[in-house]
Amino acid sequence: MSKTFVADLRAGQPVRSSFLAQKIQIRQKRTGEEYLFLVLADRTGQVPAVMWQSLPPEIRALADGDIVKVQGVFGTYQGQPQLTIARLRKASAEEIDERDYLPCSAKDPVESLRGLAATAGTITTPPLRQLVQIILDDPALRPQMLEAPAATSNHHAALGGFLEHTASVVGLCDGFARHYPALNRDLLLTTAILHDIGKLRELRWDRVFDYTDAGRLIGHITIGISMIEGFLRSIPGFPDSLALQVIHCVLCHHGELAWGSPKEPMTVEALALHAADNLDAKMGIFLAFAQHAADPQHPGWTHFHKSLGRYLFVCPPALPPRS
Amino acid sequence: MSKTFVADLRAGQPVRSSFLAQKIQIRQKRTGEEYLFLVLADRTGQVPAVMWQSLPPEIRALADGDIVKVQGVFGTYQGQPQLTIARLRKASAEEIDERDYLPCSAKDPVESLRGLAATAGTITTPPLRQLVQIILDDPALRPQMLEAPAATSNHHAALGGFLEHTASVVGLCDGFARHYPALNRDLLLTTAILHDIGKLRELRWDRVFDYTDAGRLIGHITIGISMIEGFLRSIPGFPDSLALQVIHCVLCHHGELAWGSPKEPMTVEALALHAADNLDAKMGIFLAFAQHAADPQHPGWTHFHKSLGRYLFVCPPALPPRS
Amino acid sequence: MSKTFVADLRAGQPVRSSFLAQKIQIRQKRTGEEYLFLVLADRTGQVPAVMWQSLPPEIRALADGDIVKVQGVFGTYQGQPQLTIARLRKASAEEIDERDYLPCSAKDPVESLRGLAATAGTITTPPLRQLVQIILDDPALRPQMLEAPAATSNHHAALGGFLEHTASVVGLCDGFARHYPALNRDLLLTTAILHDIGKLRELRWDRVFDYTDAGRLIGHITIGISMIEGFLRSIPGFPDSLALQVIHCVLCHHGELAWGSPKEPMTVEALALHAADNLDAKMGIFLAFAQHAADPQHPGWTHFHKSLGRYLFVCPPALPPRS
Amino acid sequence: MSKTFVADLRAGQPVRSSFLAQKIQIRQKRTGEEYLFLVLADRTGQVPAVMWQSLPPEIRALADGDIVKVQGVFGTYQGQPQLTIARLRKASAEEIDERDYLPCSAKDPVESLRGLAATAGTITTPPLRQLVQIILDDPALRPQMLEAPAATSNHHAALGGFLEHTASVVGLCDGFARHYPALNRDLLLTTAILHDIGKLRELRWDRVFDYTDAGRLIGHITIGISMIEGFLRSIPGFPDSLALQVIHCVLCHHGELAWGSPKEPMTVEALALHAADNLDAKMGIFLAFAQHAADPQHPGWTHFHKSLGRYLFVCPPALPPRS
Amino acid sequence: MSKTFVADLRAGQPVRSSFLAQKIQIRQKRTGEEYLFLVLADRTGQVPAVMWQSLPPEIRALADGDIVKVQGVFGTYQGQPQLTIARLRKASAEEIDERDYLPCSAKDPVESLRGLAATAGTITTPPLRQLVQIILDDPALRPQMLEAPAATSNHHAALGGFLEHTASVVGLCDGFARHYPALNRDLLLTTAILHDIGKLRELRWDRVFDYTDAGRLIGHITIGISMIEGFLRSIPGFPDSLALQVIHCVLCHHGELAWGSPKEPMTVEALALHAADNLDAKMGIFLAFAQHAADPQHPGWTHFHKSLGRYLFVCPPALPPRS
């Protein structure tokens, strides 16, 4: 059975495919009969679903995050899309491709990682180059880097989002280093590559994007510094003053106390790294919201973005040049 | 008489040169005798000076901003440098080169302006290109653009600073446009070139860097929008929706209400322009402070920067690559 | 068919009248049958409505903002008022009086505008008087001034609200000028009349109160200054320093950066104008909320006002004087 | 000996008058000899003074706040005005008029108090009128009301300033009550008259404007409410709900928690009272600063006002009307 | 009929007990038939309930806060618990024990009050001891103290909560006084006992925890100071300076202007009292939320606490000591 994606469902269409089950609830009608409510999801979106009758006994064993095969019809209920399920069972591992069920970055993580390694090769300060290469080559971190998202929502909340965001920040910083000769390019690129490394332990992405206990209690900035210090210990003779600056840049990359950095940038590299991280995160938020929250009543506009406190306007493309 | 610059004065040295007179005061000794106190300045710095005796009558006609020729000796008083004047008279116009008396940008303004014009030529949206070219070619603005500072203090507070900062923001934005395909390059570069145009009427730079009345009462953002609207009226058929976006970007380039932008960025171009302007201003502040406020008691550090609320650390250059 | 107003509907009553249609949705019952949901509104309020059967085909062509004639019964559903529609069609232009469908100010706009013109006549500084009179007499602006609301919600969100609020601010400022001899009455009254002029282009009020694109992207303060500058250009010899002060007052009328004014009041007139605008807006918010959000569980009190962050207490009228 | 006022001193002039002595210090020259330094003040200003020789023994008994008779010469020292004293003695009570030594309001306090009493007579709610009249007629408070300043600096920092500010706020509130019929005039005027009553115990004005211990530890809002509650107890049958509202208005007259009001306005009268108090205080600050801190280098401007965070611009008077 | 508590209801179980009726609504089905919706509560929790048929006429006389006897069945509706009522009538006074219907503190108020009296006996400064004893012995306040909650929600929102919180703050302050010899123990314990006395008039707890009018308009800090001043007047010769300090401590116990204290602590006792009050309130909030808002999806965690802006983590008990 080939996968039908949420984004491709059409009203009135019969559906026969597998999805990620979320928010599973067994509810009761006024008559006392039970029915099943759940949300079906895959990497293209999500849709509420109901199953009105003949609940098979094994349904009580379903857990959020299971992948289920369903048959049913796609329609609407109270103006909202809804899938009415006729049959449902748990999918077996061989029937599914895990990567179909969580959103994925548009960038190929392997390619992004290869790009970071290439950048690492251009760092001319030996201890910094060594630090970056040890980390990029770490056999335990490597598979995590290839999968991790950069956030649980808002921006780069997709498998591969960690590398997509990191590569983008590195690219911006490389441009800054060309633009401002006063910047120490080696220090800036090193910390651009490493700045979010703590997210590998702050987040989990096993069929849900969420925080780990360490993520909530400690946060990726402090976790990342512990990880980097671990690698620094493995490099004999790494200069202390250089280590201080690496740590300072990572510590300050949120730019302000109120955003969770316990110190504010005191060096030009810390300043530039924060600028790159901030711009890339905000561009990610703008573009994701523009894509998912267009307001049909106000062409060109999105709905109100609560945490930004404003509507966003989607710039139509430039007028064509005069022929 | 060739110019001796403040930065070149040495203790015990006789001085015979011309300087900009500032903060002129005729003071009284305890004995009742009068003496002259003033500050002598040129584009390399400033130094307090006193004249103990034989004040010539014309001294009472001196005004702040006059250029004076002095003879005297450079020494120190209470641990601070001071110039003791023996003779002083007003300099005549032919004796001086005006550009010796205010700090100048390290970048050649003519070159910067040529670069902006070249960038303008790459804008492919005809009305935007036309708008930029009309402004860059405006015969009244051109000499002002070549001279104006970007601020009265802190960063780019030098003749030519306006173009130095503008060219730098344009360079950053060009990099952003290459980095993010979603950005409308034409709109972004247009507004990067124009974003600070209001500073030409917010500031004055006639022997002192200061605000005009309009600068204090209205500010360069609102002034700049008025100027741009004037040019927009001169371009028949400039699309309304495009004009709105140009104005939005300029209006928002300070990024937040608290920093004097009456709206916050709602488009990706406004977001990117603010990021470039903010980074370039902060880099300017960091580099200027690192240069002028090194703290000899704390090698590598500056004194405390009050408005930033921190010390700055001057990153030593990277270690040399392994041979 | 005479108009029955929302405010006059009574439970159990048959209804036969026309209303403004909003939030039109064709929904599906569990059985798969469709039904119509919409909100019916007029200048006195709004009520949800449903039509359970026999949806006429032309219903799919209805758009938000259309005026419809309905027959049905007014009742309640889940404790909320609801109108159950039996028949519905689009109203023709001759059947309706447009002014029945949006809330209207309690003040007669023609009267308010006449009052502003009278005030303008008392301005003794010729260029200021001329500026105000040109604007009040502008044939394009005049019909807009007579109709515009002052906001989309909260206070003076009614046709005619613009003039009601402007006239009230002018009245307060006139009192301030009598109270404080140091105030330049001509400048204060001029800017009181003009302070919100940008709202004529920030808002739209065609069967809905909403922001225009320019309103969202630029805002009424900056728009208003552009409009005033246009009129200033048409007055030969208008003194520059006076123009600066007019613009300063309008620019600062929100009083603080955080409230969208890019400068804070630097003159006593700007200070007084902000005080009048702020008091009148807050009085409008208090009185509107007290009227619409009384909390029956707490006599004398309103519900919690979220943006003000408090409950409001409606002062009972003063005790009668002793006889 | 008639009084010569500080504001009338001219350079080179012999002086023979009495002043308030402040900041008295006996200092030592490098030679070891002692000399006297102090500040001489009266209601028109203050001037530093020195006495170089023959310090009479009784000088060691002088205390800040004493009135002294001096003979000497007025000149300048280091560009600053200074009075050089030849002879000095303490003045006797009969030689002086106390009111010459502290700044006085331009308004006659007796006249202001009479005006408040007249306003009180127009209050038609008997218990409110009674409350105001009891307080205005209180034999202990009356002399304090006639003398008290409204602040120790910034605005209305003059003998009589309390009544000047109170009368001004009452005048503004009377205007508001005419303007907004929804306002309970009796409640608003009552609380306008009483709002700052706590300042009579928050401040002291015995030859210096300063805070009392209660002023620093408790503040005039809480003190004032205690005083009002004391008077309320003396009026049998004062309605509880009315008392609550009186107290609420006084409690909230600073408008925001951050400005020291423990509650924010919940009634329209509290809102209006705050608006009047705030406008009058700010007008006082603007006008006092414009008078005392003009910046000769920037005609029309004051120096930078630190707590307001801006320069102030003194509006030139309106142009004369066309003849 | 013995009481069945909400916390003991089990799905499918028949119920026959009395509860507090809240949020009573008579609703209409689509068919036009009426049904009853209400919330049933007691000191252990609350549950929504419906009665589908045969509404007895006296149901229209029910008011929120009445105690009703119901027969019915406990089940779920749309995944939420719900009680379906078959019969309902108002309970008579003799059938119920009032204390069953509002949450109660786990501490015995009589015991807490006895503890406060014992502490009062250890105060060695006679006027302070006298002040506390007069208040604790006040016959009008005593029953209120024994019942009052400390808040309407969040922490100590239970009958007896006032004394529970007060006793806890007193205990903390007693520890502080032992820890810091610089603290005046008598002043600190006196104000710890009295700090929240105003809550007796700020809150009401007659079958609902809510604010009084005075509570909303004036607040417990100002109310409490009025009450304390009343008692101070009854103690002849109470030292003024001591009274000032008592009032200062109570006034400042919220610690910051933004939290409703019109002054910030200026004495070490005021500082220590605020620290104790703040810690005890926050501990109360943490422990209550940890108990009621555990998130089953995140073991060890609560749901997100909106006003604290974070999740809470419930520390598992310490590991057992090594044997």
Added chain:
Amino acid sequence: MSKTFVADLRAGQPVRSSFLAQKIQIRQKRTGEEYLFLVLADRTGQVPAVMWQSLPPEIRALADGDIVKVQGVFGTYQGQPQLTIARLRKASAEEIDERDYLPCSAKDPVESLRGLAATAGTITTPPLRQLVQIILDDPALRPQMLEAPAATSNHHAALGGFLEHTASVVGLCDGFARHYPALNRDLLLTTAILHDIGKLRELRWDRVFDYTDAGRLIGHITIGISMIEGFLRSIPGFPDSLALQVIHCVLCHHGELAWGSPKEPMTVEALALHAADNLDAKMGIFLAFAQHAADPQHPGWTHFHKSLGRYLFVCPPALPPRS
């Protein structure tokens, strides 16, 4: 030569003692002659000093932080105390006791450390007890712990201040653990002992209290966590979840993002630790300021404390109990 302390100097007295030299400057009189200006300090205070003549050549080799022996006379200059030096030379190591020159805590550090070790012995959770004991027994840290101050100014800015503050926080936390059974005493006391451990590398105290480079760039919270993680690695089998909570408590001990904690307390222990740290720091600031900044013009009061934004009031001791 026995030490004469700054606090014991009396006007007119000859002085013959050694002091710490600070702010050394060689200045020039108007005549061109040089004189020496410096500040002399010891653990009891500091005083400015001048040496008018016969500057010995070795004076140019003096550096801030040197200990010098001086002969001279103590007097005043311009109302300020000043020591006039007749002879000066550098002291030899054997002439001085280093501990005379920096302020010392009133608590004996050895005693405080012994107390912490005793507390550690009461921790019943083996891994926590082990962690604390390893750290307290660390041979490299021990001498630093015995010397370090807790801050460079404001509070506990004295040798031994680190242990004084730590012991006080531990004492408060021990009281909290007795008061609140819900607190995990072992976790709370462990983190109380360790919370400021990073200060040993954030600060330096070699004849001056200052920040290290790591202190400025990284800060004691992040440094401390690195140190603790190092010790955790040395304890086999330390439970991960316990480590997370230890780190969380240390990370949050400043309580708010704005005060430099990158996370806010999510556990009751983190909350309690922050309360103890905050109270002890503020008590330290209050008591130090009350001691050093009494305002003689306002008995009972200090001068204005700028960063606290208020005056402090020194509570007179309680009245004596009735006999």
